[in-house]
Amino acid sequence: MISPGLADCLSRWLDYLRGVEGASSATVDAYCADVTGFLAFQGAHLGEETGTALLARIRLTDMRAWMAAERAGGLQARSLARKLSAVRTFAGWLSEREGIDATAILSARSPKFTRKLPRPMEVEAARDMIGAVESQTDTPWIGARDTAVLTLLWGCGLRISEALGLDAGDAPLPARLRIFGKGGKERIVPVLPVARAAVERYREICPFELTPGSPLFRGAKGGKLNARLIAKATERARMQLGLPASATPHAFRHSFATHLLAAGGDLRAIQELLGHASLSTTQAYTGVDTARLLSVYEKAHPRG
Incomplete structure (x- = not known):
C-alpha cells in the first residue's frame, strides 16, 4: 500500500505523461505498475508508510535491495532496467515539484544487458x-x-x-x-x-x-x-x-528501414518515416548495415 499523498503524486505524474509527454496508454499502465511495485517494496523494506518523505530516506543500499529482490523473483536484466527507468523518471519529476532529494534513486545504476540488434530479412x-x-x-x-x-x-x-x-x-x-x-x-x-x-x-x-x-x-x-x-x-x-x-x-x-538505407536513403528521412523520436533508435534498426555505410564513406569522403 502507498499513502494517499504519494498515490496522488503518482496520479498527477501519470496525467503528465499522458497529456504533456503524449505517452500511450500501454506505456502509462506499465509505468504505473513499475512505480507502484517499487514504492510498495520500499515501504515494506523500510518499515513505514510510503509517504513522499520516504523517497528522501531511500539510499543506494535500499535501491540495491529492491533490484536484488526483483532479480531473485526471476526478472531479467532488460526488464529490470525498464523498471528502474520508470522509477527514476518518476523520482526526478517529483523532486522538481516537491523539492525532495532523490539523489540515491536517480544515481542507481541500471543493470547491464546485451542489446539485441534487429535482424531484418533479405x-x-x-x-x-x-x-x-x-x-x-x-x-x-x-x-x-x-x-x-x-x-x-x-x-x-x-x-x-x-x-x-x-x-x-x-x-x-x-x-x-x-x-x-x-x-x-x-x-x-x-x-x-x-x-x-x-x-x-x-x-x-x-x-x-x-x-x-x-x-x-x-x-x-x-x-x-x-x-x-x-x-x-x-x-x-x-x-x-x-x-x-x-x-x-x-x-x-526493420527490413523497410534497412532496405531503404541500402538503396541510398537518408537516415534522418527514414527516422521520420518510421516515427522514431530518437535517431539512435533508427540507427539500431539499420545497424546491421554498417559495412555498407563504411563503404559509402570511403568512396564519398573528400579525403578518401
Whole structure:
C-alpha cells in the first residue's frame, strides 16, 4: 500500500505523461505498475508508510535491495532496467515539484544487458514471405488480407498496430497516408502503388461491409483483426520457406528501414518515416548495415 499523498503524486505524474509527454496508454499502465511495485517494496523494506518523505530516506543500499529482490523473483536484466527507468523518471519529476532529494534513486545504476540488434530479412526473403503468406489459408479473402497487411509493413514501415488500426474510411489508400503512432505522434508516410493495390484486392473480396468508422482489416467473423493471426500466418510462411524465427511481422518494419538505407536513403528521412523520436533508435534498426555505410564513406569522403 502507498499513502494517499504519494498515490496522488503518482496520479498527477501519470496525467503528465499522458497529456504533456503524449505517452500511450500501454506505456502509462506499465509505468504505473513499475512505480507502484517499487514504492510498495520500499515501504515494506523500510518499515513505514510510503509517504513522499520516504523517497528522501531511500539510499543506494535500499535501491540495491529492491533490484536484488526483483532479480531473485526471476526478472531479467532488460526488464529490470525498464523498471528502474520508470522509477527514476518518476523520482526526478517529483523532486522538481516537491523539492525532495532523490539523489540515491536517480544515481542507481541500471543493470547491464546485451542489446539485441534487429535482424531484418533479405529483400528476396521478404518478397517470398509476402508471396507465401497467401497460401497459408484456403479462404481467398483472408489470404489477400494477410498479404495486404505485410505489404504495408514492408512497403510503408508501419507498426503492426498502425496497420491494423487503419479505418475503412482510409481506403482506397492515398499516395500519402497520415499515421498516428506511439503517443499519438503524427507522421506522413508514402504508400507504394503495390501496397495500395494489395489493399484494394483485399477490399474487393472481403465479405464484410467496410464502412468508414469501422476497421479496415477484419477477422474471420468480421471483428477487428487480431495481430496474433498475422503472426501465425507469418510463422507458417517462414516455416514453409525455411526462414529463421526472426522472420516475424515486426521484421518487415526493420527490413523497410534497412532496405531503404541500402538503396541510398537518408537516415534522418527514414527516422521520420518510421516515427522514431530518437535517431539512435533508427540507427539500431539499420545497424546491421554498417559495412555498407563504411563503404559509402570511403568512396564519398573528400579525403578518401
